[in-house]
Amino acid sequence: MNPLPDHLPDHPDRLWRSAEPKRSYDVVIVGGGGHGLATAYYLARNHGITDVAVLERGWLAGGNMARNTTIIRSNYLWDESAGIYEHALKLWEGLEEDLGYPLLFSQRGVLNLAHSPQDVRESVRRVNANRLNGVDAEWLTPEQVKEVCPIVEISPDVRYPVLGATFQPRAGIAKHDYVAWGFARAAADLGVDMIEHCEVTGLDVRDGRVTGVRTTRGPIAAKKVALAAAGHSSVVAGFAGVALPLQSHPLQALVSELLEPVHPTVVMSNAVHVYVSQAHKGELVMGAGIDAANSYRQRGAFHIIERQMAAALELFPIFARAHVLRTWGGVVDVTPDASPVVGLTPVEDLYVNCGWGTGGFKATPGVGWCYAHTVATGEPHPLNAPFSLDRFTTGRLVDEHGAAAVAH
């Protein structure tokens, strides 16, 4: 476990210049969140493509990148998922150096608790699957869980007793805003234009090929258009007549007031449904499942928060006197198999990266790397090939509802 930093780094005045849109670009990225910024960076760094614009309807990284619970892990069940998430985790491990920017990346590990015999069987299976894929994973008994995280309640007398947990020591958290700013600064230094307050209102398609975007700041021609719009992916893809198997839902999170350090790791629980870590400053950061109904509103229903707090108290009695300071929501795009859609579309030169639903933050550098390759070469990167749009027709789904760890 990393010690908490003595002080937070100072911010320079300007990390990137907000550019005026040019009339044309080699690549236009729609969505200036973590994925869009990482894609822009790796397009420039790995492929030498610097005539790139990142279009953001609000301000950079003000959507789900500002709203997630910052958890990073790669302990997914299937080979395809382990491939892309472990690639991301390896990049995380060198990212501060690569970007030359502090990200407060802290590998404090993650516990995924098991509360029933079936949970135990699935968890042990997942540990074995992880190890076969070179992902660090251990199965812990309740007593070992207590050693890693002393504040977890392991009494057998609670409604959902902890029967054990999977543990990924290399997992952890990072400061989400710094991640976005680090990518934005590095991409801008390589010549990428960051264009804020520029909403895409249409896509121009001629003879089955995308030729540009229409925006609130005028039309912009593009040789290639890469969508990275998270919860609004259906809307922007719809401009080109591309249907995506997505449903947009609010996903809520919350923080407590600042507390002394009591929680040294990250704890997730599917059965009672809460995930908790403690940020560097001291606030407890918690998330739960999505709100059931489709919505593009960045707020959710209170009963979700209520159930989440009940779950948190069951697992962590010590939180009984903590206060909920703030709750918020983001709009996440959920797929039928809880895996993302990354790759080509039926429209030529139009690429899609969406469907990360509740788990996009941890993938940020990995998907940026692979999506940049896909856009630059016109062919899916081997790590995102399994996540193509046509898997819903072929039936080769990547069913990660178990390891996604967030109720869908």
Next chain:
Amino acid sequence: MLLISCPWCGPRDEAEFHYGGQAHVAHPEDPAALSDEEWARYLFFRDNPKGLFAERWSHTAGCRRWFNIVRDTATNEIHAVYRVGEPRPVIT
């Protein structure tokens, strides 16, 4: 928290209901006649509009009956509640 007017029980909290997704999606008459693309479309693809959406709800903690709602997903405003089998109301 939505306030949903069950056609049988009246206005109740969202917590009493179960969500059923898009309404008016008919099961294909002859699934065997469909192409893989058509079957995939029925199985996995649902509308996801930012705006008016006709959707199914069930009053699971009350009368347990299913009904339909037209709701604006951009504002959460509920424009119409109607019974299963009735056509989608035209919202002007």
